[in-house]
Amino acid sequence: MTHEQYMKNLNVPEGVVDCVLDTDTYNEIDDQFALSLMVKSPKCSVKALLAAPFFNSNSTSPEDGMVRSYNEILNLLDLMGEKGLKKAVFEGSRTYLKDEQTPVESPAADELIRLANEHSPEKPLYVVAIGAITNVASALIKSPGIKENIVVVWLGGHSEQWFDTNEFNMMQDIAAARVVMGCGCPFVQLPCMGVVSSFYTSGPELRYWLEGKNPLCDYLVKHTCEAADEYAKGLVWSRIIWDVTAVAWLLNDNDRFMFSEIIPSPIPQYDSHYSFDVRRHPIRRVTYIHRDSLMRELFRVLAS
Numbered sequence: 157m158t159h160e161q162y163m164k165n166l167n168v169p170e171g172v173v174d175c176v177l178d179t180d181t182y183n184e185i186d187d188q189f190a191l192s193l194m195v196k197s198p199k200c201s202v203k204a205l206l207a208a209p210f211f212n213s214n215s216t217s218p219e220d221g222m223v224r225s226y227n228e229i230l231n232l233l234d235l236m237g238e239k240g241l242k243k244a245v246f247e248g249s250r251t252y253l254k255d256e257q258t259p260v261e262s263p264a265a266d267e268l269i270r271l272a273n274e275h276s277p278e279k280p281l282y283v284v285a286i287g288a289i290t291n292v293a294s295a296l297i298k299s300p301g302i303k304e305n306i307v308v309v310w311l312g313g314h315s316e317q318w319f320d321t322n323e324f325n326m327m328q329d330i331a332a333a334r335v336v337m338g339c340g341c342p343f344v345q346l347p348c349m350g351v352v353s354s355f356y357t358s359g360p361e362l363r364y365w366l367e368g369k370n371p372l373c374d375y376l377v378k379h380t381c382e383a384a385d386e387y388a389k390g391l392v393w394s395r396i397i398w399d400v401t402a403v404a405w406l407l408n409d410n411d412r413f414m415f416s417e418i419i420p421s422p423i424p425q426y427d428s429h430y431s432f433d434v435r436r437h438p439i440r441r442v443t444y445i446h447r448d449s450l451m452r453e454l455f456r457v458l459a460s
Contacts, residue, residue: 157277157304165280165307165342166418166440168408173282174201174275175406176268178248179399180210180287181232182224183324185380186399189454190286191232192372194403195241196457202241203271205229206264207248208287210328218288218328219250225287235372249290252329259294268295272302280342282406285310286399288325293332296339303341310336310343311402313424315350320428323348333424343421343439344405352398355445359384359393369459376458404450405442413453415444 157165177194181187194200207226215221229245248264259265268283268291275281283306285292292308312325312333325348326333337343346352359381366373384393404413421439422430 161277162342163438165277166344166438169282169307169406172199172201173406174203174271174279175282175284176204176206176271177202177403178206178208178264178283178285178287178289178291179229180208180221180225181228182214182221183210183212183287184214184399185376185383185395186397187225187286188228188232188376188379189397189458190399190403191229192236192376193400193454193457194284194406195233195236195238196460197403197407199407200403203244203281204264204267205241205245206268206291207246208264208285208289208291209249209252210287210324212324218252222248222250232372235375249294252288252290253293253331253335256331256335257297259297260290262291262294264291265294265298268292269299269302272299272305275305277304280305280307282306283308284402284406285312286325286402288328289332289336290329293329293335296335296341300339303339307342307344308336309346309402309405311346311348311352311399313345313347313422313430315347316422316430318347318349321424321430322428326424327428330424330426337421337424337439340437344416344442345439346398346402346405346442348398351442352401352445353396354447355398355401355450356394356396356447357451358395365455366459373458400454401442401445401450404453407453413446413450414442416440416442
């Protein structure tokens with residue numbers, strides 16, 4: 157890939173784009189919002205939905221988290237009336253990377269390689285990742301040449317102004333983050349705390365704009381409010397749904413949803429901080445979210 161083409165692929169794509177979503181869908185409600193936005197957006201030609209591993213109170217292991225996420229993807233497609241997309245849903249990694257040289261075998265990694273090989277630097281596959289980036293790293297380790305044909309958009313890590321990088325997606329599989337951010341593929345990072353943490357919603361807002369619109373909207377409202385009630389019942393609350401912003405990068409014509417900048421690729425370290433080398437390849441980092449503009453678009457698309 158030429159330098160000019162590489163830099164072009166760091167820009168917001170024009171027209172309809174071929175894309176993949178890599179998601180730990182059962183982890184938090186924001187994945188469901190993000191997946192729904194991608195599937196329902198006319199600009200997104202969805203080629204695959206890949207289930208990512210996760211491990212927290214919503215799962216018993218990374219493998220269990222991946223399987224639960226796989227099933228939740230299928231559930232969301234039913235709610236949207238998109239049963240035809242079920243054939244494009246793939247189970248992902250059952251563990252995290254044990255090192256930076258050994259991939260985790262999975263149908264998701266193999267499908268990502270297959271799809272990437274059908275694309276080119278001039279017509280890349282956009283890989284939007286909103287969980288631990290194990291599947292993507294495994295595909296790149298197995299087939300390094302696909303870096304020429306993909307653009308990775310990852311919601312992971314915090315802003316460099318934050319006091320650490322101990323963010324859920326990054327901390328689960330730092331080896332995978334190092335592989336993807338160091339491989340030289342066009343890469344767009346959406347940092348969590350300090351940037352996309354401004355993208356949040358509330359119960360009254362959800363009920364006003366989405367409740368009663370369709371089965372998908374009712375599901376999203378119900379489960380978002382139920383999750384908030386677990387820690388803030390009877391209190392004022394807001395709920396971060398920041399995974400949406402990664403999908404919204406593909407829709408960010410004329411910077412209408414976010415601002416960004418070009419920087420040398422940071423190096424995630426195993427002790428929860430970044431190091432920096434100005435000689436590293438450039439990536440794009442999102443720096444600001446236009447919260448109201450993006451929320452309007454999200455509610456419009458989901459309610460349609």
